Amino acid sequence: MSAILQTPKDWPSVLLARAGAKDPGNIDEAVQSGAFDGLRRAIRELGPEGTTAAVEAAGLRGRGGAGHPTAAKWRTAAGTEARERFVVANGYGADPAASTDRTLIEADPYAVIEGATIAAFAAGAEQVFLSVRATDTTAVTRLQAAVDAASSRNFIGDDVLGSGRRIEVEVRPVQGAYMLGEETVLLKALDGKRGQPEQRPPHPATRGFRNAPTVVQNVQTLAAVPAILTGRKGAAGTILVDLRGHERSGVAEVPLGTPLRDIVELGGKPAAGRKLKAVVVGGPTGGILPPDQLDTAYSYEDLRAVGAHIGSGSVIVADDRACVVDLARLLTRYAADEACGKTIPCRIGVRRLAEIGERLSTGTSRGGDLGLLEDLAADVVGSALCDHERLATLPMMSGLRYFRDEVDAHYLRGDCPAGVCRTVRLATDRAPVGAPA
Amino acid sequence: MELLRATVPGLGIVKGMALTLRRFFEPKATVMYPEMPPDIATKFRGRLQLLYDENGSLKCETCFQCAQACPIECIDMGGMDTKGRFHVHWGPPETYGERREESAMRRSGRTVPDQAYEHFASFDLDTVDEILEGYDHDPKHMLQILEATQAAFGYLPVAAIKRISERTGAWYAMVYGTATFYGHLRFEPPTAGGGPVGVAARRPSDDGYVTALGASLGGGSAAGGADSAARPPRSPKKGRVQ
Ligand SMILES: Cc1cc2nc3c(=O)[nH]c(=O)nc-3n(C[C@H](O)[C@H](O)[C@H](O)COP(=O)(O)O)c2cc1C
Ligand code: SF4
Ligand code: FES
Numbered sequence: 162m163s164a165i166l167q168t169p170k171d172w173p174s175v176l177l178a179r180a181g182a183k184d185p186g187n188i189d190e191a192v193q194s195g196a197f198d199g200l201r202r203a204i205r206e207l208g209p210e211g212t213t214a215a216v217e218a219a220g221l222r223g224r225g226g227a228g229h230p231t232a233a234k235w236r237t238a239a240g241t242e243a244r245e246r247f248v249v250a251n252g253y254g255a256d257p258a259a260s261t262d263r264t265l266i267e268a269d270p271y272a273v274i275e276g277a278t279i280a281a282f283a284a285g286a287e288q289v290f291l292s293v294r295a296t297d298t299t300a301v302t303r304l305q306a307a308v309d310a311a312s313s314r315n316f317i318g319d320d321v322l323g324s325g326r327r328i329e330v331e332v333r334p335v336q337g338a339y340m341l342g343e344e345t346v347l348l349k350a351l352d353g354k355r356g357q358p359e360q361r362p363p364h365p366a367t368r369g370f371r372n373a374p375t376v377v378q379n380v381q382t383l384a385a386v387p388a389i390l391t392g393r394k395g396a397a398g399t400i401l402v403d404l405r406g407h408e409r410s411g412v413a414e415v416p417l418g419t420p421l422r423d424i425v426e427l428g429g430k431p432a433a434g435r436k437l438k439a440v441v442v443g444g445p446t447g448g449i450l451p452p453d454q455l456d457t458a459y460s461y462e463d464l465r466a467v468g469a470h471i472g473s474g475s476v477i478v479a480d481d482r483a484c485v486v487d488l489a490r491l492l493t494r495y496a497a498d499e500a501c502g503k504t505i506p507c508r509i510g511v512r513r514l515a516e517i518g519e520r521l522s523t524g525t526s527r528g529g530d531l532g533l534l535e536d537l538a539a540d541v542v543g544s545a546l547c548d549h550e551r552l553a554t555l556p557m558m559s560g561l562r563y564f565r566d567e568v569d570a571h572y573l574r575g576d577c578p579a580g581v582c583r584t585v586r587l588a589t590d591r592a593p594v595g596a597p598a
Numbered sequence: 599m600e601l602l603r604a605t606v607p608g609l610g611i612v613k614g615m616a617l618t619l620r621r622f623f624e625p626k627a628t629v630m631y632p633e634m635p636p637d638i639a640t641k642f643r644g645r646l647q648l649l650y651d652e653n654g655s656l657k658c659e660t661c662f663q664c665a666q667a668c669p670i671e672c673i674d675m676g677g678m679d680t681k682g683r684f685h686v687h688w689g690p691p692e693t694y695g696e697r698r699e700e701s702a703m704r705r706s707g708r709t710v711p712d713q714a715y716e717h718f719a720s721f722d723l724d725t726v727d728e729i730l731e732g733y734d735h736d737p738k739h740m741l742q743i744l745e746a747t748q749a750a751f752g753y754l755p756v757a758a759i760k761r762i763s764e765r766t767g768a769w770y771a772m773v774y775g776t777a778t779f780y781g782h783l784r785f786e787p788p789t790a791g792g793g794p795v796g797v798a799a800r801r802p803s804d805d806g807y808v809t810a811l812g813a814s815l816g817g818g819s820a821a822g823g824a825d826s827a828a829r830p831p832r833s834p835k836k837g838r839v840q
Binding site: 341428502 | 663739741742776781808810815817
């Protein structure tokens with residue numbers, strides 16, 4: 162589990178409310194502090210439609226990155242004619258540099274189990290899969306133990322809380338590539354198939370796991386549900402952020418809409434004599450934002466408007482020792498390597514974007530590269546099958562948008578102002594970088 | 599003019615016939631295939647050719663989409679996949695005729711002599727057959743079959759992948775695609791150095807990415823925040839809470 166960062170007193174603590182527990186796996190302690198109260202209310206008071214309506218009224222949206230309204234998915238799944246339905250909790254945590262979902266599972270496995278059970282109740286599903294990254298062994302064992310404990314108390318299983326409803330919960334460790342986090346790929350992985358995204362519509366809520374209606378929900382989304390049903394204030398409004406700050410790093414629960422500046426400040430100040438240069442928001446396909454965008458609210462729409470996104474919840478600060486071109490090159494290369502190969506613009510286009518980045522950072526750019534970058538990025542976005550390629554252009558495009566001077570220094574002069582890229586200078590009248598005088 | 603067209607009956611037919619006559623005396627472009635086969639060298643097999651881009655790098659990204667799409671499985675390939683792993687190709691060259699016959703024989707249940715494959719045949723395929731038997735040759739259990747095969751051999755030998763493809767009837771490209779997608783499956787024997795093996799093995803690119811990210815930031819942000827080698831070691835107290 163990553164460190165949990167201290168946040169200001171007036172920020173609500175919903176997802177990590179039980180994070181301080183001595184033993185997060187202890188079901189008695191969890192129940193004492195309110196676990197499964199939400200499930201009880203859903204079953205005894207609200208009923209499936211009432212539960213969905215309550216989640217809708219709270220305005221809960223998916224924490225997996227895209228921010229889809231949660232209740233809409235439940236309603237679609239419940240309203241689709243089918244013999245069986247499924248709920249899948251997405252706890253894969255695709256971004257290797259972010260550990261929000263894993264931290265949540267380790268800190269409060271019962272919230273995830275309860276939320277998933279409520280979702281199954283509302284959507285009319287009998288089977289829940291909790292998918293976790295197989296290499297996160299602590300999360301896997303803790304979640305499994307919690308499922309066993311919850312099942313021995315009839316919170317899940319054949320007769321949920323004496324209601325006669327059957328909801329089986331199964332922990333499914335999965336492992337694969339970055340793309341496994343994408344919902345249609347995850348559904349394939351649960352079925353042991355090659356992981357490549359599917360065309361949508363039909364969305365998984367109508368046709369998902371084994372062609373049955375399937376609600377795929379990020380674990381944070383699910384963990385917020387019990388809090389909503391028990392009427393906790395601000396329950397639908399927080400999200401976990403994995404901050405890699407100047408002095409401190411860790412996971413923090415922040416209210417959606419918090420200015421980026423406040424999040425960055427949780428990580429402390431730049432080292433003496435340094436200053437903040439950029440913030441990478443959204444993980445490997447995140448946008449690289451300059452300090453003058455720090456007033457942007459950390460919310461789905463506002464981040465997209467400035468060329469970043471919530472994505473994996475990762476927020477990484479870089480001071481003036483970093484080179485934006487190098488960062489963008491690295492992120493784009495990772496995104497290209499992880500592309501699944503199904504769509505040609507993604508498989509080849511993102512690779513070509515990465516190569517443009519690599520040419521910039523080695524000082525071997527060709528005339529027209531920047532124009533090509535913009536054209537190609539537009540084409541890749543325009544012909545995307547899954548969100549990966551739509552987002553994979555963000556690092557390079559935000560770099561170009563906000564750090565034009567630095568990009569131009571690389572492009573026109575083969576020069577890296579931050580001294581990170583080992584460029585081959587193009588101009589013959591200058592010594593190559595690093596050459597003895 | 600309008601009046602004329604409306605009043606002279608049969609003018610349209612005459613115009614149409616005029617066109618027919620004109621075309622009749624023009625040289626013909628129709629190819630009388632299959633009565634008259636085109637003049638093609640006898641050895642021509644419609645060979646596939648991989649193209650290079652203007653920078654001299656192969657345009658093929660070894661994505662296997664073409665192999666997967668080809669109904670008679672005449673395409674196979676070798677090379678690095680997008681995860682930087684090397685795949686040895688087992689088939690005869692991508693030559694239409696040869697592979698068509700082989701495919702047809704295979705589909706009719708006969709064994710197919712395959713020289714390129716014999717090169718790998720020193721494997722104990724009985725083990726693979728037993729595994730396949732255990733899963734009823736059912737391609738729906740592909741992941742389990744591959745995992746069991748890796749448990750038996752330590753990795754997925756090419757010969758074993760081919761056998762699985764033959765016996766389950768799943769496309770080789772599909773079996774291979776499934777195998778490349780899961781991080782714990784490997785195509786080469788574990789290194790003698792004893793790196794992580796089997797289910798515990800991490801995909802190299804994850805740690806590689808986190809390390810590279812740390813390097814690119816040049817110490818400008820605190821280490822960790824993540825899942826990584828870069829994370830400071832856990833205190834023994836925390837490590838105990840399992
Ligand atoms: C490339 C890619 C990777 C993704 N990785 C994750 C992930 O690791 N965890 C996650 O919950 N959602 C991930 N998503 C989003 C899921 O596809 C899906 O939208 C989400 O799990 C739905 O849950 P939500 O509505 O609760 O957000 C990813 C999407 C893409 C395109
Ligand atoms: S493997 Fe993919 S890139 Fe290569 S030739 Fe086939 S379809 Fe094209
Ligand atoms: S990554 Fe394969 S279709 Fe998008």
